[in-house]
Amino acid sequence: MDLPVAAYLILGMLGLGAQSGYDIKRLVEVSTRHFSTISRAQIYPLLKQLERDRLVTGHAEAQGNRHRRVYALTAEGHATLQHWLRADDPLTLEIRDLGMLKLFFADAVNPADALQIIRAVRARSQRMLSELRQPSEPAARALDEAGRHFPLHTLGFGIAMHEAVIDHCSALEAKLAP
């Protein structure tokens, strides 16, 4: 039973209290978005597949006319998640960073334009940092108080990484500025 990564993301989010596809998407946006994302077009078909595989159970929740389907992990789903977490398969890290790529090629433009790229990279990390501080940190703290401590720990990595980028940009800007 080899599942795509997105399936483990779904399983994990259900384990953290998400109940619907919509919930999963919302939680991803405030918590894992900076290192792992998923789109609606992946979530809904995957939830159906996971239900067929009996890793989750789904029930239509009738609230007036609004349709919402709530899901929960089965014992097997929980075991599958744990098995994946414990497996020592390679922890692939893929980064697609247009900022770094432009900076890498910045010798092809004049120094003023290169400086603009660095500033844009710094601004981007500052924006991400403020997102991490604003919707992400309170969400992680809420989970922390509910006994789930690792979301807050991973948040710390994101903050540290963007701070490192910002420091590096400032140093480079100082070195290259006219």
Added chain:
Amino acid sequence: MDLPVAAYLILGMLGLGAQSGYDIKRLVEVSTRHFSTISRAQIYPLLKQLERDRLVTGHAEAQGNRHRRVYALTAEGHATLQHWLRADDPLTLEIRDLGMLKLFFADAVNPADALQIIRAVRARSQRMLSELRQPSEPAARALDEAGRHFPLHTLGFGIAMHEAVIDHCSALEAKLAP
């Protein structure tokens, strides 16, 4: 003329001295791989497309029976690269990090298994750091001496980021270890 990101990667690598598809792949592996990658199956068809678009010129280089096609940027290709570098479109950053994702869900396993995940994340960054120091740094220094300074600058970002991850892992391990 809106090109896929991979096309700019090719254009940029030709600007840095790569001559063939094979060269491009090799250079990517030692330099941008940590923030931007490309596969052979993308390179060869894209080179043909770029030639049709007159952004590069290609010539078969006859060396005995081995076939090699050497490419060079046209003036238009160089201008296209510069235009992209100067454009202020969003500098998207996409990360898919299985290590962080597992860590995020680590409340679902026991503390010993969670610790294993942190150690694996640290080991991975150490491995990447040593790759950055081993084939990447000498390659970046060679470019630096040839007047291309930005590859060495971007290398610094990669090193700083992985060092930040390693420090963070050590701190977390100390906090959680029995």
Added chain:
DNA sequence: CAAAGCATGTAAATAGTTACATGATTTA
């Protein structure tokens, strides 16, 4: 002469996004 490295390409599959499409409920 075997292994490593040089060199190019395609087909099929998988992964992932964007746009399309709809409609209910709550809040300002």
Added chain:
DNA sequence: TAAATCATGTAACTATTTACATGCTTTG
């Protein structure tokens, strides 16, 4: 009553990888 939020889904497209397929040249 309009806007925001809740809620689910599919079709088409784009991007990317993996596996297949081949053959020359240099070095040990």
